[in-house]
Amino acid sequence: MKTLVVGQVTHDLYEGEFVPGGCAFYGAQVHRRMSGETHLVSVVGEDFQCDQAISEIEATVIRQGETTVFANYYPDQGPRQQLLVASAPAVTPEMAPPKWLEADLVHLAPVFGEIDLQAWKKAVGQGLLAINVQGWLKYRGSKIDPQKLENLQRRGLSGAAHRVVHRPWQVGSSDLEGVDVVCLSEEDLIGQTRLLPRLVEAVPVVALTLGERGSRIFVDGKERARIGIYPTEAVDPTGAGDVFAAAMVHRLAGGDDPVEAARYGAAAASVVIEGQGPDALGGLSQLEKRVNRISASVV
Numbered sequence: 001m002k003t004l005v006v007g008q009v010t011h012d013l014y015e016g017e018f019v020p021g022g023c024a025f026y027g028a029q030v031h032r033r034m035s036g037e038t039h040l041v042s043v044v045g046e047d048f049q050c051d052q053a054i055s056e057i058e059a060t061v062i063r064q065g066e067t068t069v070f071a072n073y074y075p076d077q078g079p080r081q082q083l084l085v086a087s088a089p090a091v092t093p094e095m096a097p098p099k100w101l102e103a104d105l106v107h108l109a110p111v112f113g114e115i116d117l118q119a120w121k122k123a124v125g126q127g128l129l130a131i132n133v134q135g136w137l138k139y140r141g142s143k144i145d146p147q148k149l150e151n152l153q154r155r156g157l158s159g160a161a162h163r164v165v166h167r168p169w170q171v172g173s174s175d176l177e178g179v180d181v182v183c184l185s186e187e188d189l190i191g192q193t194r195l196l197p198r199l200v201e202a203v204p205v206v207a208l209t210l211g212e213r214g215s216r217i218f219v220d221g222k223e224r225a226r227i228g229i230y231p232t233e234a235v236d237p238t239g240a241g242d243v244f245a246a247a248m249v250h251r252l253a254g255g256d257d258p259v260e261a262a263r264y265g266a267a268a269a270s271v272v273i274e275g276q277g278p279d280a281l282g283g284l285s286q287l288e289k290r291v292n293r294i295s296a297s298v299v
Helices: 023-032 051-055 098-102 117-123 195-202 240-253 258-272 279-291
Strands: 002-006 010-014 017-021 037-044 059-063 069-073 081-086 105-108 128-132 138-144 161-166 181-185 205-209 215-219 222-227 296-298
Touching: 002 023, 002 098, 002 240, 017 023, 017 051, 023 037, 023 105, 023 240, 023 279, 037 051, 081 138, 105 117, 105 240, 128 240, 181 195, 181 240, 195 205, 205 240, 205 258, 215 258, 222 258, 240 258, 240 279, 258 279, 258 296
Parallel strands: 002 037, 002 105, 010 069, 037 059, 105 128, 128 181, 181 205
Antiparallel strands: 010 017, 069 081, 081 161, 138 161, 205 215, 215 222, 222 296
């Protein structure tokens, strides 16, 4: 099986140092550890500092402008707040090697509006098309001084940044025609109007992750199952949803039922949260051992 992953690789800030991040980076790391071949198409800035991490992945990486930089702020109460320091240019179909546009699985994984869904739909072949919606929901909000946020001050973020805000994604059935799988989190639904029902009506398989409450899987317009989690100690939740999505869609493309594929997604998510950033991804070899401990309640 050949898997094409598309999206920016970001700089995520941890204790004053940059580590690679972004849905496409986490996704490519998962896909390459599963069956078949994987190719990542990405744009990073001229200032990108994480070449070693990308060198582990077969990739086409274009250097333009500034690397997208995110910092996550976790207040004592309420959902995560994300800050944007810089953003890289778009990732276009022309950047992909032509043979990879015919991949068995095409996984579009934007972080900040860098993917034109319609352009990529026209460019790819007949493989399974999966998308993570978060990158189409995020916009640059008000400017903020990170030094006012103690959590980020300790981690070394200085200078101006912008809050990442969600705006309604005005996507219709025709826009989603040809998309086979959609993955999103309950955080992605903040500020959205009937987004989940619209996705469920238009896309054959939809996976909604709920953090420690597991996930809901919708198939052909109806809720099919609720998936549990693997019990573990979370060190850092960053990348959990991205890893869930990649493992699930990979198993789907390989022929699994959506419920069984989602159990693999939950197992993969449990691995990545055990370390900081991408540090724990090597533990994905434990997937088979963990899947059997994850519940699936068919609705």
